[in-house]
Amino acid sequence: MIRGSGQRYLPGARALYKVRCRDSTEAVVGAITGTVRRPQTLVLGRLDAAGALRAVGRSTPLQPDAARELAEWLSPAEPGHPWEGVRFTTSWGSRTPLDVVLVEPALVSEITVDTALERGAWRHPVRFARLRLDVAVADVPPFGAGAEPASG
Template sequence: MVLRPPVAPMLAQAAEAIPRTRPGAGVAYEQKFDGHRALLFTPPVPGGPALIQTRRGSMVQDRFPDLVAAALEQLPPGLVLDGELLVWDPEAGALSFEALQRRAAARARGAAALAARIPAYFLAFDVLQLDGVETMGLPYRERRRRLEVLFSARALTAPWTLCPMTTDLATAQDWLETWTDVSGVEGLVIKPLTSKYLPNTRGWTKVRRRDTTEAVIGAVTGTLARPQLLLLGRYDQDGRLRAVGRTVALRPNAARQVAERLTASASASASGHPWTGAVFSAAWGSRDVLDVTLVRPDLVAEVRADRAVDHGGIFRHPLRFQRLRPDVAPEDVPGFGAGAAAASG
């Protein structure tokens, strides 16, 4: 049976640290890159179109004509790959999520011009079909072997990249601690060697590197007595408080700790607050809007953040509140654009 889109990809459950595995339970550790999850389909027979499907099932091959052309030229028919779309920004000398967003949002007319300036890459980490034969029922160990054979037999190079993988825990820990300093690598995905590919099932584990840093509390959801989320900011070079992200829901003890020190903005209209009139989305890229209460921006929070940070300094994933830092003044917080790696100490 030939696979045709949409195919629901297998998913990963988030974890805060590399899980312990029982003796003899083999697992693979793959580098997790900051890209767009995608499935790539080559035509069952030569002459048909190559297709690119997003995690949510949308078809975006018209946005990536460079990958489509390369797939028809270099890949065999009847192939389905699972992986990440990535874009290298030559000016920044690094992988760029913002450039990837521009590629993903491009219309047909502008897609070719963008592809010439900022080409896309496909980082493959699984094969769901090879030579027209479905492989999802095979264990990960065998699927990975076939993927490696595909890359070596066809001498595949850019725009095709084989995701780095190891079965050595020490190597994986080194990747998590040091490779995440390299732009674009944000953590690990951990996969049992014997696992089948199960669409829409969280059978893998993902671990993002998180660093401790500080930000200024500028607003909350909920009430001042019972805050739920913290809206955080950092000052830019012009002295403006810029929103950089929000926390996950506070635990009861943390909410009480924060509530004891929160102060409402100076007036009912909050006209003197730097975020007066600002609109905050419920999640990165979401159109849903949060109902927030502005507070006096004189309280600093210590948070844990992963490496998914836009070049402008905005955290794309929610932050984990650690504690208040009454010993740190707002002006001593890392500046806007510093990302997660910087901390005031």
């Protein structure tokens, strides 16, 4: 929260401004809402130290152009997906289940994120920036690393 250098504190007044810093980083697309041909949001993950895909966030709704581009590359998950049986919720702290479609965790997405992490996941929705077809899943920063760039 900030206020002007010459501005004094005014009790009860909305005189402060919230400024958020967003960073760019990468994550693996592990699931979506919608369908493989019409994705609506992404459920993203990163590999932990043991090599397991751990959820790190969910995107805001995709723009139509981004959804069309992603639909060209998404494929339904094969049996044995790391998130089989995992229950996702509609928002942070919610108990309302989120209906997801598991996809092959082979695509890397560049995302913009804020700095609020809790237990390795972003508390606020992330924003899809673009697909990173030039980055391998193994090059994505590890689970819990925050907004580091990919090493690839």
